[in-house]
Amino acid sequence: MIPAQFDYVAPATLEEALTALADGGDDAKIIAGGQSLLPVLRMRLNAPEMVIDLGKIESLRGVRDDGESIVIGATTTHAEVLTNPLVRENAFVIIKAAEQLADPQVRHRGTFGGALAHADPAGDLGAPCLALDAEFVIAGPAGTRTVAADDFFVDLFTTALDEGEILTEVRIPKRPGWGAHYEKFVRVAHQWPIVAVAAAVKVDGGTISEARVGLTNMGSTPLRARSVEAALVGKPATDEAVRAAAASAADGTNPPSDLNGDADYRRHLATVLTRRAVLAAAGS
Ligand SMILES: Cc1cc2nc3c(=O)[nH]c(=O)nc-3n(C[C@H](O)[C@H](O)[C@H](O)COP(=O)(O)OP(=O)(O)OC[C@H]3O[C@@H](n4cnc5c(N)ncnc54)[C@H](O)[C@@H]3O)c2cc1C
Numbered sequence: 001m002i003p004a005q006f007d008y009v010a011p012a013t014l015e016e017a018l019t020a021l022a023d024g025g026d027d028a029k030i031i032a033g034g035q036s037l038l039p040v041l042r043m044r045l046n047a048p049e050m051v052i053d054l055g056k057i058e059s060l061r062g063v064r065d066d067g068e069s070i071v072i073g074a075t076t077t078h079a080e081v082l083t084n085p086l087v088r089e090n091a092f093v094i095i096k097a098a099e100q101l102a103d104p105q106v107r108h109r110g111t112f113g114g115a116l117a118h119a120d121p122a123g124d125l126g127a128p129c130l131a132l133d134a135e136f137v138i139a140g141p142a143g144t145r146t147v148a149a150d151d152f153f154v155d156l157f158t159t160a161l162d163e164g165e166i167l168t169e170v171r172i173p174k175r176p177g178w179g180a181h182y183e184k185f186v187r188v189a190h191q192w193p194i195v196a197v198a199a200a201v202k203v204d205g206g207t208i209s210e211a212r213v214g215l216t217n218m219g220s221t222p223l224r225a226r227s228v229e230a231a232l233v234g235k236p237a238t239d240e241a242v243r244a245a246a247a248s249a250a251d252g253t254n255p256p257s258d259l260n261g262d263a264d265y266r267r268h269l270a271t272v273l274t275r276r277a278v279l280a281a282a283g284s
Contacts, residue, residue, distance in 0.1 A: 003041035010053040014060065014139055014168065017052055021164050022141055024050040030166060031055075032075050032114035035106050060113070060168055063087055069135075069171040074113025079104070081112055091132055091172045092284070093180035093198055097124040100182075103190045113167045116152070119159045119221070121256075122192040126153055126222030127214030128182055131198040134172045140165035153221035178202045178210075181280035183273040187260065193217050194260045195269040197225075197249070199277035201232065208232045208282065218253040218270055227251045228274055237282035239275075246275035 011017045021028050029048035031037050032055070040046050054060055060075040063084045070086045078098045081087055087094050101107060101115070101124040115125050116136070129136075129149040136147045138161060147160045154160060161167060180200040184193045196216035202209050211232040213225040231245035250267035257263045 001042050001044060003038075004044055004047040006041075006048055007050045008053065009050065010056045012056050012058075014057055014166065017054060017057060017166060018139060018141065018164070020050070020052045021166065024048075024052070026163070028052055030117075032117075033077065033106075033110040035102075035110040036114065036118045036120070054166070066171065069173050072112050072170045072172065074117075074167045074169055075111045076113075078102075078107035078110050078112065078115070082107065090174045091128075091180075093128045093131060093182050093200065093281075094125070094172070096182035097128045097184070097196075097198065100124065100184050100186075112170065116170065117159060117161060117167050119153055119157050120192075121156060121220050121222070122217040123222075124182075124184065124193060124196060124216065127196060127198040127216040128180075129170065129172075130214030130222055130224055131180060131200040131212045132172050132175070133212060134170050136160070136167060137169045137171060138165050139168045144168070146171075150224065156220040175200070175202070177204075179281040179284035181277045181284060183277040183280070184216075185269050185273055195255070195266050195273060197270065197273040197277040199274065199281040201237070201278060201281045203237050203282050206236055208235055208237050211278070213249070213274060213278065215249065215253065215270055215274075218250065218255045218266060220254070223253060225249045225251075225270070225274060228278075232278065237279070239279060242278045242282070243275050246271050246278060249274040 027049035061073045134149045184196040198214040201211045211229045215223045227248040235241040249270040255263045255266035
């Protein structure tokens, strides 16, 4: 279908974009890469009167080193993230997730911030952001605020972004001494994850001293596998110990059932992928 008619603006600054968003109110919608929004408009599931394109705002694009963190601008494309040396050096688990996200065409148009703001529960980037303890920087009419990854994902396709706000960047703390890994299960290439797991662990002298595990598609938002995290700390980074801890990966989750697998299958996958991700993270 052809989308309903809308006005289009492409502001050059964040301030202009925020003003356009405030002026448009309920009838305005942000577009970044358009990979999720355009299908929605074409199906007429949403019919904004004003579409505000972030693509010309230079300050929202690129990756920079901020000392303690690396900062990924919201409109940095997945393809740009994938080839960025700072991300490769400090957040390799993001590379692992982004290289399996969709296909090359989507990765060249879709953006890091757009995927996170869209908040599809099967999206590949939420769980790595949870595992890396990322922070989301949000600009709005009242100024700028920072939201922890744990608080950003609120519900299905719903985030902490309020009306009139724009996600500007994601800050990922550098964590020397940590290893991280992403395990995604799909039936065919370029598929959304049936289940995926991002694990980040710190190993001191063969013992896991800290652990963060994020789950994809095990509920309406990306989730922390907190019982696994608690069970891992103080244990040796061995197959036996990690397998035992990963057995509780599905605790407190509410996975969907669909043609790709029912909820029980996903619960089983979560335990298997968690074991693999943690062992790989511990060895990386
Ligand atoms: C064929 C196909 C396969 C895909 N497969 C996968 C996959 O396997 N894994 C995966 O994770 N994703 C997948 N995606 C989605 C992909 O990651 C998109 O890039 C992403 O969902 C949306 O990013 P975008 O920049 O295109 O956002 P847009 O489509 O432009 O926007 C999406 C939503 O986010 C809002 N938004 C965008 N940017 C901001 C911002 N900075 N601040 C506030 N709100 C904002 C928009 O208003 C809109 O509501 C797939 C997409 C397609 C088309």
